[in-house]
Amino acid sequence: MSENKKRFQMPSSYTVLIIIIAIMAFLTWVIPAGKYDTNEAGNLIAGTYQTVDSNPQGIYDVFMAPIRAMLGHEPTSAAIDVAFFILMVGGFLGVVNATGTLDVGIASIVKKYKGREKMLILILMPLFALGGTTYGMGEETMAFYPLLVPVMMAVGFDSITAVAIILLGSQVGCLASTLNPFATVIASDTAGISSMDGVILRVIFWFVMTGISTYFVYRYAEKIQKDPTKSLVYAQREEDIKHFNISENDDAPSTLSKKQKHVLALFVLTFIIMIASFIPWVDLHVTIFEDFKNWLTGLPVIGGVIGSDALPFGSWYFPEGAMLFAVMGILIGVVYGLKESKIVSTFLTGAADLLSVALICAVARGIQVIMNDGMITATILHWGEVGLQGLSPQIFIVLTYIFYLPMSFLIPSSSGLASATMGIMAPLGEFVNVKASLIVTAYQSASGVLNLVTPTSGIVMGALALGRVSLGTWWKFVGKLVISIVIASILLLILGTLVPFL
Numbered sequence: 059m060s061e062n063k064k065r066f067q068m069p070s071s072y073t074v075l076i077i078i079i080a081i082m083a084f085l086t087w088v089i090p091a092g093k094y095d096t097n098e099a100g101n102l103i104a105g106t107y108q109t110v111d112s113n114p115q116g117i118y119d120v121f122m123a124p125i126r127a128m129l130g131h132e133p134t135s136a137a138i139d140v141a142f143f144i145l146m147v148g149g150f151l152g153v154v155n156a157t158g159t160l161d162v163g164i165a166s167i168v169k170k171y172k173g174r175e176k177m178l179i180l181i182l183m184p185l186f187a188l189g190g191t192t193y194g195m196g197e198e199t200m201a202f203y204p205l206l207v208p209v210m211m212a213v214g215f216d217s218i219t220a221v222a223i224i225l226l227g228s229q230v231g232c233l234a235s236t237l238n239p240f241a242t243v244i245a246s247d248t249a250g251i252s253s254m255d256g257v258i259l260r261v262i263f264w265f266v267m268t269g270i271s272t273y274f275v276y277r278y279a280e281k282i283q284k285d286p287t288k289s290l291v292y293a294q295r296e297e298d299i300k301h302f303n304i305s306e307n308d309d310a311p312s313t314l315s316k317k318q319k320h321v322l323a324l325f326v327l328t329f330i331i332m333i334a335s336f337i338p339w340v341d342l343h344v345t346i347f348e349d350f351k352n353w354l355t356g357l358p359v360i361g362g363v364i365g366s367d368a369l370p371f372g373s374w375y376f377p378e379g380a381m382l383f384a385v386m387g388i389l390i391g392v393v394y395g396l397k398e399s400k401i402v403s404t405f406l407t408g409a410a411d412l413l414s415v416a417l418i419c420a421v422a423r424g425i426q427v428i429m430n431d432g433m434i435t436a437t438i439l440h441w442g443e444v445g446l447q448g449l450s451p452q453i454f455i456v457l458t459y460i461f462y463l464p465m466s467f468l469i470p471s472s473s474g475l476a477s478a479t480m481g482i483m484a485p486l487g488e489f490v491n492v493k494a495s496l497i498v499t500a501y502q503s504a505s506g507v508l509n510l511v512t513p514t515s516g517i518v519m520g521a522l523a524l525g526r527v528s529l530g531t532w533w534k535f536v537g538k539l540v541i542s543i544v545i546a547s548i549l550l551l552i553l554g555t556l557v558p559f560l
Contacts, residue, residue, distance in 0.1 A: 074513045074529060075421045079123050079428055082468075083115040086432025093436045097481075104482040107440040115432045123424030137423045139376040140197045140516065141416035145409040146380040147201040150387035152408015153401060154325055157394045159318040160205065161303070166314070167209055175213040175283065179276050182206075183227040187268040190231020191260075192337065194238040194472065196517045197376070199228050200412075201329070201383070203524035208302040215279045216289040217298055218535055221525035222275045225518065226510065226536070230271045232472065233506020233543070234264035241502045243341055245476035249484035249494040253341075256495025259550065259560040263503065266546055274539045290531050298526055320393050328386040331371075332379055339372035347371040414523055422516040426469060438468065443482050451555040454490045455500055456548055458483060462504030470515040472505050496554045503547045507540060 091113055095106035130136030154160055171178060189195030202224050210220035235241040236257055246253040282289045289295065298304075314322060339347055351370035355361040369378060387408075391401035429435045442461045446454060462475075469475040480501065484494040509515050513529055522532055554560045 072418065072421055075418070075425070075519070076120070078514060079421075079424050080120050082425055082428040082434075083117075083120045083432070086112070086428065086434050087114040089432075089434040089437050091433035091437065092440060093433060094439070094482075102436075102439070102479070102481045104443065104485045107436060107443070109437075110433060113431060113433050115428050119428060119431065123427045124421045127423035127427045128420035137420040137516070139380075141420060143197065143376040143380040143383075144200050144412050144416040144520070146383040146387075148412030149405035149409040150328070150383040150390075151201075151204050152404040152406070152411065153387040153391045153396070154321065155303075155408065156396060156400065156404040157318060157321045157390065159314065159321040159325065160208075162314050162318060163322060167213070171213060175215070176276055176279055178209075178213070179219070179223060179279055180272065182223050183272045183275060184268055186224055186227030187231035187234075187264065187271075189333065190228040191234055191236045191238060191264050192231075194232055194235065194241060195228040195336075196232065197520070199224050199517070200520055200524065201332070203521060204302075207298075207525055208304050211295075211298065211302060212304050214283045214286075216282055216286075216291055216295065217302075217525045218289070218291055218527055218531070219275065219279045219282065221521055221527055221532075222278070222535070225521045226271045226275060226539070227268075229506060229510050229517070230267045230543075231264070232509065233503050233547075234260055234267045235502050235506075236260045236264060237342065238472075238502075241472040241476060241505070242498065243338075244472075245480045245498045245501055246495070248476055248480035249498060251484075251494045251498075256493065256499055256554075256560070259496070259499055259554050262560075263499065263547075263550055266550065267543060270542055270546060271539060274542075278535070290535055291527060294526065301526060317394050321390050324386060324390050324393060328382065331382060335371045335374035335378065335382070337372060339370075344372075348373075412524075418516060418519045418523055422470070422514055422519055425514050429468060435469070438465070439479055439482060442479075443486065446483075446486055449490055451490055451492045452552050454487065454492050455496060455551045455555055458487070458492075458497060459500045459504050459548060459551055462501050463508055466505040466508035467512050467514055470505075470509060470512055472502065472509075475505055476501065492555060496551065499554065500551055503551070507543050507547065510543075511536060511540060 090109055091111065092107055092109045094102040094108075096102055128137045128141065130138070167178075186195065186199070189199075203221065206224060207217050207220040210223070211217060232238060232241060237243070237253070242260070243253045246255065286292060286295070291298070339345070347370040351368060355364055355366050355368060374382075387405055388401060391404070396404070442465070446457055446461065449457065462479075465475060465479065476498075480498070483497050483501070487494060487497045509517065511518065511533060513519060518532075519529075522529060
C-alpha cells in the first residue's frame with residue numbers, strides 16, 4: 059500500500075447529518091406510512107395505528123428539511139430559538155473576552171489548582187449531572203464549552219476532557235432524570251402516573267451513572283496528564299492552543315483588576331440567573347418567583363415600566379435566555395468602560411464564532427422533519443408495539459430499553475420521544491406486570507445513552523463543534539463508557555422488575 063495514500067477522514071458534522079437526512083428520505087419510500095389517533099392532549103392512543111397514503115420525501119425535501127427545522131415545521135419545534143440563543147451566548151463571550159477577564163481568571167485557576175487539577179473533574183461533573191437530572195440541562199450547556207476547554211487545556215488536559223465533563227456530565231444526568239420536566243415529567247404525565255413514581259430507582263441510576271462516567275473521565279485525564287501524547291486529539295493540540303487563545307506563559311497575570319472583578323461578578327451572575335430561570339419551579343411546587351413577579355408587575359407605574367408580559371424564573375426558555383446574554387453582554391461592556399463601537403464589534407465577532415454551532419442545531423432537527431413529513435415515525439412505533447407484547451417482565455423491560463435505542467436516534471428530542479411513545483408503551487407494560495414508572499425509566503435511560511453519541515442530536519454535534527473534536531474521535535473516546543452504561547442500565551432495570559418498592 060502506498061505511503062502517500064490518505065487515511066479515511068470522518069466527514070464534517072454537516073455532511074454526516076445531510077447523509078442521515080437523505081437516508082431517512084429514502085426510507086420514506088420503503089417504510090409504509092401510518093398514523094395513530096390522538097387524545098385531547100395530543101398523545102398517541104395505543105391500538106389505533108392505521109396505514110395511510112405514503113408521502114415519500116424527495117431531493118427538494120432533503121434540502122428543505124434544515125430550513126423547515128430552523129423555522130419550525132409541525133410537529134417539530136423551531137430550531138431558531140436554540141440557534142439564536144447560541145449566537146447571543148457567543149456575542150456575550152465576545153464582549154467578556156475583550157475585557158481580558160477570562161484570560162486572567164483561567165491563569166488564576168491554573169495557579170490555584172496546581173498539582174490537584176483532577177479535582178476539577180470530581181467537582182464539575184456531578185454539578186452538570188445535577189443540572190441534567192433536575193431540569194434537563196442540554197442546549198444551554200453550549201455557553202460553558204468556550205470557558206472550560208481553555209481551562210482544562212491550561213491545566214494539562216485536552217479539549218476532549220473539557221467536552222466530556224460538560225457533555226457526559228449533563229447528559230448522564232438526563233439519562234438518570236429524577237425531576238427533569240422534559241423527560242420524566244412529560245413521560246409520566248403521558249403514562250398517567252405521578253412524576254415521583256419510580257424516583258427511588260432513578261436516584262440510584264443517577265449515583266451509578268454519574269459515578270461510572272466521572273471515573274471514566276478522571277482516568278482518561280490522568281493518562282493525558284502523565285503523557286500528553288496519549289490524547290486522542292494530540293495532533294491538533296498546537297492548533298487548539300492558538301484557537302482557544304491559551305497562554306503558556308507562567309508569568310501571565312493571574313490577579314484581576316478592579317474592573318475585571320466587576321466583570322467576573324456580572325459574568326457569574328449571568329449564569330446563576332440562567333440556571334435559576336430554566337428550572338421549572340412551579341413543577342417543584344415552588345411559587346416564590348411567580349408570586350414575586352405578580353406582586354412586582356401589579357405595582358402602580360413600576361409594573362408598567364417592567365412590562366406585564368415579563369415571565370418569572372422557571373418559565374424562561376431559550377428566547378428569554380438569549381435576551382439575558384445579550385443584555386448582560388452590553389452591561390459588561392459598559393461596566394468595563396468599552397466604547398460603544400467596541401462593544402458592538404466584539405459582540406458581533408463573538409456571535410460569528412458560534413454561527414456554525416447555531417446552524418448545526420437546525421440541520422440535526424431536519425432528520426425529524428423528514429420522518430414526520432414522510433409519516434414513517436408512527437409505523438416504526440407500531441412495529442415496537444407489536445413486537446413487545448406477551449413477554450415476561452424481565453424480557454419485556456430489556457426489549458423495551460433496546461427498542462428505545464433506535465427510537466432515540468430517530469427522535470433525539472426527549473420530550474418529543476416521550477410524547478410520541480409513552481401512551482403506547484405504558485399500557486403494554488401493564489399487560490405483563492411492568493410498572494409504568496419502570497417504562498419511563500427505561501425510555502429516559504435509553505434516550506440518555508444514545509444522546510451521548512448520536513449525530514442526530516444538536517447537543518452532541520454542537521458540543522463537538524465547540525470543542526473542535528471530530529465525531530469519529532468522540533466515538534473512539536466514549537465507546538467503552540457507552541457499553542458500560544448500557545450494561546449497568548439493563549441490570550438496574552431488571553432489578554426494578556424484581557424489587558416492588560423501586
